[in-house]
Amino acid sequence: MSRKPVDIGDPDRLYTVTGGRSTADDAFDLVTLIVSECEPTAGMQSEHTRILTMCRHPTALVEISAELGLPITVVRILLGDLHAMGKVSARHPRAAESVASLPETALLQEVLHGLRNL
Amino acid sequence: MGSATSELPVQRTPLGDAAETGLKIVVVGGFGVGKTTLVRSVSEIRPLNTEEVMTQAGQGVDETVGVERKTTTTVAFDFGRISLNQRMVLYLFGAPGQERFWFLWDRLFSGTLGAIVLVDTRRMEDSWYAIDRLEHHRTPFVVAVNRFDDDERPHSLDEIRQALALGDHVPMVDCDARVRSSGKDVLITLVDHLYAMALSQEGTS
Ligand SMILES: Nc1nc2c(ncn2[C@@H]2O[C@H](COP(=O)(O)OP(=O)(O)OP(=O)(O)O)[C@@H](O)[C@H]2O)c(=O)[nH]1
Ligand SMILES: [Mg+2]
Numbered sequence: 473m474s475r476k477p478v479d480i481g482d483p484d485r486l487y488t489v490t491g492g493r494s495t496a497d498d499a500f501d502l503v504t505l506i507v508s509e510c511e512p513t514a515g516m517q518s519e520h521t522r523i524l525t526m527c528r529h530p531t532a533l534v535e536i537s538a539e540l541g542l543p544i545t546v547v548r549i550l551l552g553d554l555h556a557m558g559k560v561s562a563r564h565p566r567a568a569e570s571v572a573s574l575p576e577t578a579l580l581q582e583v584l585h586g587l588r589n590l
Numbered sequence: 591m592g593s594a595t596s597e598l599p600v601q602r603t604p605l606g607d608a609a610e611t612g613l614k615i616v617v618v619g620g621f622g623v624g625k626t627t628l629v630r631s632v633s634e635i636r637p638l639n640t641e642e643v644m645t646q647a648g649q650g651v652d653e654t655v656g657v658e659r660k661t662t663t664t665v666a667f668d669f670g671r672i673s674l675n676q677r678m679v680l681y682l683f684g685a686p687g688q689e690r691f692w693f694l695w696d697r698l699f700s701g702t703l704g705a706i707v708l709v710d711t712r713r714m715e716d717s718w719y720a721i722d723r724l725e726h727h728r729t730p731f732v733v734a735v736n737r738f739d740d741d742e743r744p745h746s747l748d749e750i751r752q753a754l755a756l757g758d759h760v761p762m763v764d765c766d767a768r769v770r771s772s773g774k775d776v777l778i779t780l781v782d783h784l785y786a787m788a789l790s791q792e793g794t795s
Contacts, residue, residue, distance in 0.1 A: 485792075503612025503681050504607070504699060529604035531680060532612050534669055538638035539602065544698070545642060565701060568610040570677060576788040583613065583703070584781050586674025590632065590774050 489519055489542065500548050505512045505530040505563040519550055521557070525561055593793040603635055615780065616683045618724070619708035620716025621625035624736040624767035625684035626694040628708060633670025633682060640696055641666040659666040659781050663690045667698075680758050681776075690771055695727060706776055708767070710738065711745045714753050721754060731762040732783055734776045 500506075507530050512521040523536055537547040554560040566572055571579060612629070617625045629637050643664045665686070672680045683699070686690055705724055709717045716731075724731045735750060747762045756762070763779045765772045 478615060498697060501612070501701065502683075503614055503679075505609055505612055505679075510591065526602070530609045532642060532679070534672075534681065535602075535638065538640040538669075541618075541640075543641050543643045545644075556759065563610045563612075565612050565614075568677070570711055571611045575792060577785060577792055580703075580785040580788055581676060583674055583680065584785065586672070586678065586680070587774060587777050587781060590672065590770075 476534050489517075490546055493549055498548070500533050500562060501565050502534040502544065503532045503565055506536065506551060507531075507561050508559065508561065509561055510559050520554060523550060523554060524559060530563060546566055605679055606676055607701045609673070609679050611678045613674075613678060613680045614683065614699060615680060615710055615777065616685055616686050616702050616703040616705045616729075618687045618705055618720045619736075620687055620710065620713055620720075623685075623708045623713075624627045625708055625711045628706075628734075628736070628765070628773050628776070629670040629684045629779035630670060631684050631770045632672060632777060634673060635671050636682070637668045637670045638762070640664060642698060644697075645695060653657065663693060665691050665694050665698075665735045667691075687716065687717070687723075692723045695723070698730075700728060704780050705729050706780055707731055709735050709750065709754070711731055711735060711750060712738070712741055714750065717754060719725060730780075730784055730787060732763060732776070732780045734763050734779075737767055753779065779792045 506523070506527045508524045508527040510524065512524040516524075516547075519540060519542070522540060526536060526539060533547055533551065534544070537544050537549070540547065551560065551562070555562060566579075574582075600751045617628055619625050622727055626637055643662060655722070667683055667685045669681050672682065674680050685699075707717055707720050719731075721731075733750070733754065733756060735747065737744065747764065751758075751760075751762060763776055763780050765776050767773060781790050
């Protein structure tokens with residue numbers, strides 16, 4: 473997994489959020505759905521608390537970023553930590569069994585079907 | 591500004607617990623072409639904004655500080671969401687077509703199903719760069735012409751195809767980004783196109 477240097481804007485605030493780190497790997501896609509595996513606990517970093525609360529229902533990384541008002545990279549770092557601690561699980565795009573085995577045409581047919589029903 | 595859409599706190603609408611696969615489609619186009627309007631018209635949530643940042647090492651050394659100069663790139667974009675069924679959710683991104691945005695394409699939009707290039711015929715040149723970059727990234731796309739009422743000499747799709755030097759294989763469609771059914775037609779045009787491409791690939795492999 474490649475790590476790329478990133479400057480994350482307002483240094484003071486983001487230093488606290490990420491513990492000084494400014495690189496994230498791209499393991500989490502913008503539309504990876506994050507699900508909490510536990511409840512927030514007292515004394516937890518406030519961003520962790522907010523993520524665990526939001527992700528009681530599956531929530532895409534990009535929605536977490538918008539809700540927290542933090543850049544994608546910073547959210548990737550936060551999620552990496554929570555994931556490493558087993559506090560969240562990740563549903564990666566097309567990794568689910570029901571989709572992974574689908575040929576591209578069948579997947580697109582499902583998308584079309586969904587759009588036509590809008 | 592039409593794009594300042596997520597400033598008021600709004601009640602979030604969570605996805606269903608069975609949601610397991612997120613998919614992406616990107617809408618690109620010049621300033622004010624109607625990207626946010628299109629996203630809003632088909633989205634089940636109010637469009638949200640977020641951003642990504644990236645630092646590039648600059649050339650040379652800043653003599654006053656003695657450190658390498660860096661430039662920070664911030665790219666803001668908005669997005670909406672369509673639950674296709676219990677398991678699949680489609681995210682629709684509205685992204686500016688300017689140069690610095692393409693620098694982040696892979697980090698944001700790799701794996702995207704396809705793209706919609708939104709065109710304002712009064713400023714067609716704004717779309718050239720986006721089309722060039724999508725071809726470079728081998729991202730399949732369709733061109734949607736957002737018709738504005740004050741366009742004094744509306745061009746036909748054929749004229750626009752010529753002006754944009756688009757191959758015959760690229761589908762084109764008229765739209766009114768404000769109208770939900772029109773936005774839906776644009777999405778279906780894209781996915782139909784993707785389906786036809788996938789079908790012919792399955793046929794040859
Ligand atoms: N007449 C007409 N007006 C439109 C249409 N689509 C968008 N507009 C208007 O055009 C303006 C710009 O639309 P936006 O959706 O904000 O455009 P945008 O591409 O997101 O703009 P930026 O994010 O600022 O680059 C808004 O005032 C819209 O109401 C359309 O199809 N017809
Ligand atoms: Mg906009």
